[in-house]
Amino acid sequence: MRPAMAPTVSLVISTYNRPQALDRVLASVARQRVLPDQVLVADDGSGLETARVVARWQQGAGLAAGMPSGTGSVSAGGAASGVGAVAGTGSAPATGARVPAAAPATASPLAGRLLHVWQPDEGFRLSAARNRAIREATGELIVFVDGDCLLRPDFVEAHQQVAERGFATAGNRVLLGQAVTADIEAGRQNPLDWSCLRWLMAWRRGDVNHALGLLRLPGQGWRRMSGRPWRHFKGCNMALWRDDLVRLNGFEEEIAGWGFEDTDLILRWFNLGGRLKSGRFATTVLHLWHREAARDAAEQNERRARLAGSRGATAAVRGLAQLSDHDHYAPPGGI
Structure with missing residues (x-):
């Protein structure tokens, strides 16, 4: 349930x-104490296997036995309604790892609020993918995360609590x-x-890069940042x-x-008179490892x-307008 006076959220x-x-x-989203009002997958041209994952969560295949505490792969499902609903049938694409089959599951908490916003694969076009998602977004507050960032159960609620008019929020990551x-x-x-003890053990092994990743700090005043601290603003966890x-x-x-589409956005936000608020020790995400993308540009x-x-x-030269x-x-495999 959304707290009183809290903004509606599109994730x-x-x-x-x-x-x-x-x-x-998506499994971590489904476990949120306060569910986002809308979830939009901003897809920069993925193949059929990604479309199947989204469709299964749309259709009602929910938390399954593929991962401890119900955060595993979802079971098979059919087509769903909404932007980018796809059928759950067809052959696997050449790219992308195949998602393991999972045990039958209960209805997905994301059914009815998850949209797949897809664009053709024409190179790295993250800005365009996000703009398409913004166009479909209905929430007052839009929270952006990467598709390899796990959300702690209080993530959405924490962003609602940190959000303040006149500010963008810079979340952080482990x-x-x-x-x-x-x-x-x-x-x-x-x-x-993980318990705190297990977290510390993981840190000592080098499995996580912050010993204090679970720490939560109260208060709002100290979060309001002065100047133009653009380096704190990361696209993997931000809100406007x-x-x-x-x-x-x-x-x-x-x-x-x-690179640097998030920097461009926050610098223009500062030019507009906006300020930045820190989401550290409140809105932390857990960022899965991946090889670095090509950084030619x-x-x-x-x-x-x-x-x-x-x-x-x-204003962006080429943006929403x-x-x-x-x-x-339509994503691969459906309408």
């Missing part, structure tokens, strides 16, 4: 051809190691259920008000390839973002 999960990780992330990530994706363990995103014209789609993207910031730009009403795409 945007960006993904590209990592279905096992996405399945675990990095998980390669070995423990493999165990999580295989359903052998679930760090969301939807109407502020509209004023910014969303993410800059002129930035393609890996990083230097160019950083230059562009910094230039937009220094010139006082506020430039999206066509006719460029809605």
Whole structure:
């Protein structure tokens, strides 16, 4: 149940051809103490296996036996309604790991609130994928996470509590190691259920990079950051008000390839007079290990973002307003 006066939340999960990780992330969303009002998978062109994962959660295959404490793979299901509903049949794609079959499950808490917002695979176009999700979002507050970030059960509630008008929220992350990530994706363990002692043991082994990853600190005043601390703002865990995103014209789609679309957004937000609020020790996500993406465009993207910031730009040159009403795409395998 949403706390009184708390904003409605649209949770945007960006993904590209990592279905096992996405399945675990959706399972962590389903376990939220306060469910988001809407969940949008912002898909930058994944294949059929990702579409199947989303469809199964849409249709009603919920928490299953594939992972400890009900965070495993979901059972098979059919097509679902909404943007990007897909059928759960067909052959597996060449890309992406196949999600293991799971035991029959109860109805999904995400049924009726999960949308698959897909675009064709034309290279790394994260800004465009997120803009398409923003277009479909109905929540007052939009929280963005990556499709390989596990959410602790109080994640959505914590973002609601930290959110404040005039501020964007910079969440933080704990990095998980390669070995423990493999165990999580295989359903052998679930760090969301670790005790403090087990967490400290994992830190000493190098499975996590922060000993204090479970720590929660109260208060709001200390979270309000001064100046333009753009380095604190990471795309894997951030939140802005939807109407502020509209004023910014969303993410800059002129930035393609890996990196700095989040920097461009926050610098334009500062130019608009906005401020940044820290979500540390409240909105932490657990970031599964992955190989680094190709960063060929990083230097160019950083230059562009910094230039937009220094010139006082506020609205994206190519963003939400430039999206066509006719460029809605059906994911692989369905309508």
